[in-house]
Amino acid sequence: xxxxxxxxxxxxxxxxxxxxxxxxxxxxLESALRRLSPNHPAIPKIQARLSSIKAGFGGEEELDxxxxxxxxxxxxxxxxxxSLSSRTLFQIDTLLLTPEFAVICEVKNxxxxxxxxxxxxxxxxxxxxxxxxxxxxxxxxxENTCSLFKDWLLSQxxxxxxxxxxxxxxxxxxxxxxxxxxxxxxxxxxxxxxRSLHADSPKLxxxxxxxxxxxxxxxHRDYLPDSIxxxxxxxxxxxxxxxxxxxxxxxxxxxxxxxxxxxxxxxRSNDAHIQAIRDWFMLFNKPLTNTCCRSFLGVKxxxxxxxxxxxxxxxANGNNRxxxxxxxxxxxxQKHT
Numbered sequence: 001x002x003x004x005x006x007x008x009x010x011x012x013x014x015x016x017x018x019x020x021x022x023x024x025x026x027x028x029l030e031s032a033l034r035r036l037s038p039n040h041p042a043i044p045k046i047q048a049r050l051s052s053i054k055a056g057f058g059g060e061e062e063l064d065x066x067x068x069x070x071x072x073x074x075x076x077x078x079x080x081x082x083s084l085s086s087r088t089l090f091q092i093d094t095l096l097l098t099p100e101f102a103v104i105c106e107v108k109n110x111x112x113x114x115x116x117x118x119x120x121x122x123x124x125x126x127x128x129x130x131x132x133x134x135x136x137x138x139x140x141x142x143e144n145t146c147s148l149f150k151d152w153l154l155s156q157x158x159x160x161x162x163x164x165x166x167x168x169x170x171x172x173x174x175x176x177x178x179x180x181x182x183x184x185x186x187x188x189x190x191x192x193x194x195r196s197l198h199a200d201s202p203k204l205x206x207x208x209x210x211x212x213x214x215x216x217x218x219x220h221r222d223y224l225p226d227s228i229x230x231x232x233x234x235x236x237x238x239x240x241x242x243x244x245x246x247x248x249x250x251x252x253x254x255x256x257x258x259x260x261x262x263x264x265x266x267x268r269s270n271d272a273h274i275q276a277i278r279d280w281f282m283l284f285n286k287p288l289t290n291t292c293c294r295s296f297l298g299v300k301x302x303x304x305x306x307x308x309x310x311x312x313x314x315x316a317n318g319n320n321r322x323x324x325x326x327x328x329x330x331x332x333x334q335k336h337t
Contacts, residue, residue, distance in 0.1 A: 017213050018220070020064055020080035023053055024329055028228045028282035034249060035240040035279065042232040059109025059169025060093055063187045067094070070191040075099070075206070077213050083221050086148040086155070091223065094167075095149075095216075096194060099202035099209050101161040103194055104149060106142040109169035110135070116177045138166040139182050156215055160203045165193060222330040227285030239283055242298050243276045245269070255299050273297055273308050278327070287317065287324035 029050040036043060060080070067078055075098070082092040094105040113126040121137035142164035150162050165183040167190060168175065177184060183193055204212065228234065243253040245262035246269055253260040259270045280288055280296055293305040314325040 015075070016068065016078045016080075018079040018082070018217065020057075020060060022057055024223070024282075025225045026050065026053055026057070027278070028225060029053070031279040031282045032228045032232070032234065032239075034244055035251065035283070036234070036238060037240075040234075040238060042234055045232060046228075055109045055111075056107070059167075060107045062109075062169045063094060063105060063107055063167055063190065066187040066190060067096075072098075072191065072194065075209075076194070077209065079213065079216060082216060083223050084149070084152055084216070084219055085221070086151040088148070090145055090148040092145060092149065097209065097213060098194075098198070099204045099206070100199065101163060101197055101203070102149070102153075103197070104142060104145055104162065104164045105167045105190060106138055106145065106164065107167045107169060108138050108173075110173070112174075114173065114175040116175065118178045139177070139180055142166055142182055152219075156212070158204070158208075158212060161197075163197060165190065224329060228283050230285070234283075236284070241296050243272050244279075246272055246275070252298070255297075255304065271311065274312055277309070277312060277314075278329070281327045281329055287326050288314070289324050293325075 029046050032046050033043070033050070036046075064080065077097040079095045079097070080093070082095055084090060084092070092104055093107045096103040096105070110123075110125055112128065115124045115126075116122070116137055116139060117124060121140035123135040123137050125133045125135065127133070146162050146164040153160065153162070165185050167185050167187060169187065171186050175184065185193055225231070229236065229239070240251050242251040243260055244251045245253055245265060245267050247267040248262065248265040250262060250264040252264075253262050253269070253272055256268075259268055260272045261268055276297055277288070277293070280292075288309070290302050290305050290309075293309055294300065294302065297305065297308065299305055299308070309325055312327065314327050317324050317326065
């Protein structure tokens with residue numbers, strides 16, 4: 001969903017055109033943890049991946065808070081989590097657009113002692129327990145993203161300066177870097193960096209800037225991860241079937257009347273099946289049939305399964321017995337009731 005949030009301060013308008021939403025992969029990983037036995041061999045990898053993604057998202061939110069509260073010296077448009085295509089697909093954590101230039105922020109939230117190497121370009125992390133892990137160099141990453149975004153702009157007949165910076169989410173992060181022209185900043189330093197780039201020489205009119213943001217939104221494509229089972233090599237029979245209780249998270253709610261009843265804690269819910277069906281698509285990423293739906297939710301009547309699926313925005317394909325259903329996972333569901 002796109003939100004226009006206008007902050008008016010001293011006749012300066014900051015427009016957050018595209019808000020940040022939690023990565024879809026978080027929901028998929030949580031689905032797997034909910035439906036795998038605690039001793040499944042994939043659990044440690046899933047937990048580590050989930051922790052890493054949540055940390056990254058938390059770091060991006062830290063930057064969001066700073067940018068949202070700052071009085072920029074000129075109209076600034078902010079777009080978060082952009083996925084675009086140039087010579088290849090690329091993703092931008094945070095993009096700031098002004099009539100004069102664009103700034104790309106690559107946000108990192110990695111614990112431990114960090115060292116950026118030049119040859120080959122790499123980020124090494126030494127954890128508290130001494131474990132060494134390698135990552136893509138954030139300097140090389142932001143340079144590549146800037147290059148791809150410049151190409152994308154030229155494809156739109158737009159030529160404006162594009163600057164990049166690496167943002168370390170928290171001041172407690174420790175990093176050693178080689179000499180570089182790319183700024184390494186903490187979130188609260190980003191606004192001052194943006195201010196330093198202003199030269200009172202706009203390249204775009206207000207209308208052209210608005211048209212550019214519209215083009216970016218139209219070009220954005222949501223990132224849809226592969227199925228969790230394929231990522232972590234999980235067999236279908238390892239996944240627990242049933243509807244999870246929104247209160248105690250126990251799997252095995254029973255269908256009673258128009259809703260669901262948890263035999264563990266007594267919670268009643270009208271739509272707990274929605275998360276279960278989303279779990280199906282996150283875990284397997286394949287079309288859902290009425291038979292599979294009944295088996296996964298633990299209901300017997302085909303009509304009941306059909307009614308449950310129609311409570312969601314599923315796309316039906318085929319007719320009668322051969323009908324299958326798919327779900328656009330980027331449509332976020334509401335909280336259980």
